[in-house]
Amino acid sequence: MIQLKGIHKTYFGAQPLHVLKGIDLDIAEGELVSIMGASGSGKSTLLNILGILDDYDEGDYYLAGTLIKHLSETRAADYRNRMIGFIFQSFNLIAFKTAVENVELPLFYQGVGRRKRHQLAMEELEKMGLTDWATHYPNEMSGGQRQRVAIARALVTHPKIILADEPTGALDSKTGVEVMQLLKKLNSEERITTIIVTHDPNVAAQTNRIIRIKDGVIEE
Amino acid sequence: MIDLDSFHELLQTLLRNKTRSFLTGFGVFWGVFMLIALIGGGDGMKEMLNSNFEGFATNSALIFEQPTTKPYHGFRKGRMWSLNTGDIERLRQQVPQLDVISPMASKWGVQAVNGDHKFNSNVKGELPDYARVEAPKIFYGRFLNEMDIAQQRKVCVIGKKVYKTLFPNGGDPCGQLVRLDSAYYSVIGVDYGGGNMNVNGSAEESVVVPLSLMQRAFNMGDRIDLIAITARPGVAMSDITPQIREVVARAHDVDPTDEKAVTVFNTEVLFGLLDNLFHGVDLLIWLVGIGTLLAGAIGVSNIMMVTVKERTTEIGIRRAIGATPRTILAQIISESILLTSVAGLSGILFAVLILQMMELGFTEDGIVTAHFQVGFWTAIGAAALLAALGVLAGLAPAARAMSIKPVDAMREE
Numbered sequence: 001m002i003q004l005k006g007i008h009k010t011y012f013g014a015q016p017l018h019v020l021k022g023i024d025l026d027i028a029e030g031e032l033v034s035i036m037g038a039s040g041s042g043k044s045t046l047l048n049i050l051g052i053l054d055d056y057d058e059g060d061y062y063l064a065g066t067l068i069k070h071l072s073e074t075r076a077a078d079y080r081n082r083m084i085g086f087i088f089q090s091f092n093l094i095a096f097k098t099a100v101e102n103v104e105l106p107l108f109y110q111g112v113g114r115r116k117r118h119q120l121a122m123e124e125l126e127k128m129g130l131t132d133w134a135t136h137y138p139n140e141m142s143g144g145q146r147q148r149v150a151i152a153r154a155l156v157t158h159p160k161i162i163l164a165d166e167p168t169g170a171l172d173s174k175t176g177v178e179v180m181q182l183l184k185k186l187n188s189e190e191r192i193t194t195i196i197v198t199h200d201p202n203v204a205a206q207t208n209r210i211i212r213i214k215d216g217v218i219e220e
Numbered sequence: 221m222i223d224l225d226s227f228h229e230l231l232q233t234l235l236r237n238k239t240r241s242f243l244t245g246f247g248v249f250w251g252v253f254m255l256i257a258l259i260g261g262g263d264g265m266k267e268m269l270n271s272n273f274e275g276f277a278t279n280s281a282l283i284f285e286q287p288t289t290k291p292y293h294g295f296r297k298g299r300m301w302s303l304n305t306g307d308i309e310r311l312r313q314q315v316p317q318l319d320v321i322s323p324m325a326s327k328w329g330v331q332a333v334n335g336d337h338k339f340n341s342n343v344k345g346e347l348p349d350y351a352r353v354e355a356p357k358i359f360y361g362r363f364l365n366e367m368d369i370a371q372q373r374k375v376c377v378i379g380k381k382v383y384k385t386l387f388p389n390g391g392d393p394c395g396q397l398v399r400l401d402s403a404y405y406s407v408i409g410v411d412y413g414g415g416n417m418n419v420n421g422s423a424e425e426s427v428v429v430p431l432s433l434m435q436r437a438f439n440m441g442d443r444i445d446l447i448a449i450t451a452r453p454g455v456a457m458s459d460i461t462p463q464i465r466e467v468v469a470r471a472h473d474v475d476p477t478d479e480k481a482v483t484v485f486n487t488e489v490l491f492g493l494l495d496n497l498f499h500g501v502d503l504l505i506w507l508v509g510i511g512t513l514l515a516g517a518i519g520v521s522n523i524m525m526v527t528v529k530e531r532t533t534e535i536g537i538r539r540a541i542g543a544t545p546r547t548i549l550a551q552i553i554s555e556s557i558l559l560t561s562v563a564g565l566s567g568i569l570f571a572v573l574i575l576q577m578m579e580l581g582f583t584e585d586g587i588v589t590a591h592f593q594v595g596f597w598t599a600i601g602a603a604a605l606l607a608a609l610g611v612l613a614g615l616a617p618a619a620r621a622m623s624i625k626p627v628d629a630m631r632e633e
Contacts, residue, residue, distance in 0.1 A: 080542050081541060114225060
């Protein structure tokens with residue numbers, strides 16, 4: 001599903017920063033993997049490249065057989081929308097939209113009609129057990145509920161991969177466990193390739209494979 | 221791009237911060253209101269000013285006598301002299317550039333009487349072609365004609381105030397008799413002309429009779445008080461003024477260079493002055509109006525800038541889940557257009573309302589005396605200007621929003 005070959009990335013600032021120094025990585029369809037690494041190791045950069053949020057300098061990145069390289073902003077936005085579901089540490093829900101409106105948003109950008117959009121979003125919320133919370137705003141919900149809304153939003157477009165950046169980072173241990181169970185369940189039941197970036201060994205331990213990254217290279 | 225969904229998105233973002241949207245919009249609202257109100261008000265004032273000169277030929281002049289200021293032909297300066305009927309023929313023959321040459325004699329404070337009703341009027345002796353210099357607004361009957369002159373008919377045309385006082389019951393007064401001093405004159409017309417540019421007294425308070433009749437009735441001989449002239453099309457009155465003065469002066473032993481003695485009062489100069497004034501006022505109106513409007517638009521741009529900065533994370537999220545740069549651009553610019561046009565259209569509406577009320581206030585006898593209301597196309601133009609300003613105001617904030625990368629937004633935490 002994901003193929004990285006010799007990915008290099010340098011940030012050109014006042015001092016050029018060589019962050020990724022040749023990343024080779026293969027992730028098969030339906031895998032549940034975690035990426036671990038200390039802060040500054042390049043794991044966020046890797047995640048940004050995987051999520052087509054950032055470009056890379058050297059190498060090749062194939063996502064579901066498509067070469068993702070030097071895309072225009074418009075193409076990148078389109079691929080992000082159709083192939084990738086994001087889950088963030090801080091949920092990143094839009095505060096002035098209700099739960100169901102937040103879930104609808106990716107479909108809005110796909111140009112899906114209002115009624116169809118609403119129906120799909122409600123289905124997704126139902127899976128998360130949030131039907132009763134559909135018309136509530138994010139600040140009226142608990143952290144766990146918000147993260148589940150975010151997961152519903154990530155899933156509503158039926159993406160090829162789910163990228164989760166510290167999905168339990170802002171949650172207490174109990175809800176964190178619940179969210180992890182949810183992700184595991186989605187992975188096993190719907191066979192969605194899931195990549196979790198974390199520095200929590202307990203979270204990493206629940207995945208099929210742990211990829212450790214240090215100083216811009218992968219150490220198995 | 222303009223469908224119900226996008227519109228709903230726009231409303232949601234604008235209504236999220238109602239006070240701010242309102243205050244921002246108010247700048248534009250006030251700008252447009254000022255512009256439209258000033259344009260309308262200016263036009264109304266212009267019309268009111270112009271109505272003072274209503275019916276007066278623009279390329280005209282009045283010739284009248286004053287005591288001489290220069291000695292000439294052995295006469296001392298300060299001598300009184302008088303225009304007479306012969307000057308008409310002299311001018312007609314020696315200054316072919318003139319079109320109408322119409323004399324007028326006048327007498328102030330003559331009591332006009334109809335039964336118990338009295339009015340202290342000005343009696344003016346005129347010829348029919350005087351109507352070509354100062355057009356009368358005939359309400360009843362007619363103005364003087366050649367037959368009145370030829371047959372020396374004892375007829376008169378009365379002004380509006382004279383008519384209202386002498387005939388308080390209204391109705392057509394034509395055929396009735398009015399006494400001036402000791403003679404009776406038959407009313408043939410009522411002149412409602414009310415311009416404030418008066419020649420020998422206001423038209424409203426005048427009684428006009430045939431010139432020759434007046435000269436005899438009031439023992440004036442062939443003396444006249446004033447000659448009204450208009451130039452032929454294409455002839456500038458100021459160019460032929462010296463020639464006119466010379467023709468008149470020679471016949472009366474007056475120095476042809478004595479500008480005071482033979483006064484040629486050129487309305488062209490007056491109208492030119494007025495034109496300049498109007499141009500100045502127009503310029504001021506546009507300067508102030510457009511300036512205020514621009515200030516409003518810049519306010520919108522500024523606030524949108526702040527809004528974009530505030531919404532960095534939100535825009536980043538939208539980008540991450542699939543919004544293209546174009547979508548973001550369209551959204552910011554549409555927000556700007558929506559804000560400016562809603563505020564601006566209310567401004568136009570409010571201004572039109574105020575102007576309408578002013579127009580009602582200046583209505584007399586159901587006749588609008590000054591049109592304050594702006595034209596339909598002016599309003600359309602203002603609306604188009606607003607839309608353009610909305611786009612311009614949205615450009616800078618939109619450019620900033622476009623430059624937001626999803627990654628940056630995520631880091632904003």
